[in-house]
Amino acid sequence: MELLKNRIRQDGTVKGNDVLKVDSFLNHQMDVALFDEIGAEFLRRFDGCGVNKILTIEASGIGIACITARFFHCPVIFAKKSQTKNIAGEVYTTKVESFTHGRVYDVIVSKKFLGPGDNVLIIDDFLANGAALAGLIDLVNQAGASLAGAGIVIEKAFQPGGDRLRASGVRVESLARIKSMSEEQGVEFVD
């Protein structure tokens, strides 16, 4: 998606060799006009797949997932990093290691909202080692739901998550795939 790649080149900042800051438009300040273009692109890629639920994880996936859901005319569920008994009743639970935060979260989804009749599109802002995405897929599997695939805004293709999940049979569509990056050279995309 050229619009997105150009925006990353223009407004993204590389720290070291593996941190890409896109907080001016993606995951702190959010450019919802760009999100509209992203949602339209996800629809183009997953149109006709029968998606009836979009699943994401708090917090920075939620905005993109909601704007995307307008194109699919379906609800969004966001998986919660659990630290509360706020959600009564039964939940699906998985564990996700956050390398950014250096800890392991319990991630939960209420059983009320995901089941065997659902065909789920997972949406998230970043894919690197794939821990969050693998956790969300685990929740979909626990629910007995179908997985249409995963729509990712930015994939760090030099980390193993995307290829590992594709090899396991998951359809992963990333709108910008980063081959390499550095403070000196900036960002280089796949293709």
Place this chain on the structure above:
Amino acid sequence: MELLKNRIRQDGTVKGNDVLKVDSFLNHQMDVALFDEIGAEFLRRFDGCGVNKILTIEASGIGIACITARFFHCPVIFAKKSQTKNIAGEVYTTKVESFTHGRVYDVIVSKKFLGPGDNVLIIDDFLANGAALAGLIDLVNQAGASLAGAGIVIEKAFQPGGDRLRASGVRVESLARIKSMSEEQGVEFVD
């Protein structure tokens, strides 16, 4: 907003006398078609106020804020509950007590995205004791930005937050104001 009140009556569940579960459409599973109606209503109430930024707090405010921002043609900033050094550089910081989670969070916004030239609309899903909203207002004040007001989806009007903030001069627009609620009687709205 009658559509919202009817949805709360239909799909909301009261636990005890002060917990309203709306997780089937508002803050776990999210009905983005309803969010479109909510965004249109916020525009109706704050149209012509010169809003150029929407500010919310993670996690459940983000979806509503992003859909609302499409109507205002402006970006969203979500304040982060800090537990990481993920955001480099300078941030505005305030403290917010979460009664749901029984703890105090540092809540931060990068100084890059909020300043004296901004006219901010705060959006959130719930207003009860007003701790989160007061924290967001503190961030707006620290930035030297103007505050157009606060758009709230559900206000527990039997708790003091809304009236206290209105008395301090903040324009608070709540789309559904709950006068009282109980498991036996359900939800009763103001007016």
